[in-house]
Amino acid sequence: MTGTAEGIAELRDVHVTYPGRSEQVHALRGLSLTVRRGEFITVMGPSGSGKTTMLNLIAGLERPTSGSVCVNGQNMAKLNDTAASVIRRRDISYVFQFFNLLPRLPVGENVAIPLRADGIGVAEIRRRTRDVLEKVGLADRIDGFPDELSGGERQRVAIARALATNAGLILADEPTGNLDTRRGEEILNIFRDLVEGESRSIVLVTHDHRAAAYGDRMISLRDGQIADEVAGKHRGADVSDFPGAG
Ligand SMILES: Nc1ncnc2c1ncn2[C@@H]1O[C@H](COP(=O)(O)OP(=O)(O)O)[C@@H](O)[C@H]1O
Ligand SMILES: [Mg+2]
Known part of the structure; x- marks a missing residue:
């Protein structure tokens, strides 16, 4: 840095x-x-x-x-x-307002996009992808496709993708615009933990x-x-x- x-x-x-x-x-x-x-x-x-x-x-x-x-x-x-x-x-993870998921890629591949370019091994990519999907409550959808998901689920995939890297x-x-109150609070608590536990910055x-x-x-x-x-x-x-x- x-x-x-x-x-x-x-x-x-x-x-x-x-x-x-x-x-x-x-x-x-x-x-x-x-x-x-x-x-x-x-x-x-x-x-x-x-x-x-x-x-x-x-x-x-x-x-x-x-x-x-x-x-x-x-x-x-x-x-x-x-x-x-x-x-x-x-250094930057961006959760776009309209998610920007690639429809032809499975959920797990979408989440893995930012990990691909940095020479991280396949097994490690799969582990991290599963990990972040678990965090947002979508581990069971890893091999599904974006168009099989609700708006709120797509939003959580976009969040998982942003959590997959160690971006500061x-x-x-x-x-959280498409999430119900409980899901929204879960996500906000994940963000708080990243700030307090890992000194990441969030806007x-x-x-x-x-x-x-x-x-x-x-x-x-x-x-x-x-x-x-x-x-x-x-x-x-x-x-x-x-x-x-x-
Ligand atoms: N690519 C663009 N071309 C022309 N006007 C734009 C463009 N992007 C944003 N704007 C205008 O700039 C202003 C701020 O937009 P934006 O940053 O999207 O606002 P917000 O996200 O707060 O709704 C708006 O008036 C919007 O119409
Ligand atoms: Mg806007």
């Missing part, structure tokens, strides 16, 4: 502007955020406030119009494609204030900026008055 002691991801005065039909869309307007090691950040905000854009920037899937995005101390915009894809694979930074876009987008309260810090985005920030319940805060609560 070449990062600074503190920040695994650092966004500095980031602007993202998309060309629109009549006028430009400002997805992010001067966003600055440091994600520390072992920190669980939850992000709320209305639709269109820039949440997914922020995750995509950290993941190196998009580039800022201005400002900088560093992961492990490396400026994502200055890396060549190979170096960026290595960071994406080794997990990005998750509404990862999790959610519409559910109870899910947001699992974070160490809850950030509220509005119009591409941080509108509010409060401590989560694991920092002892009363989260009932957080914007979006209720």
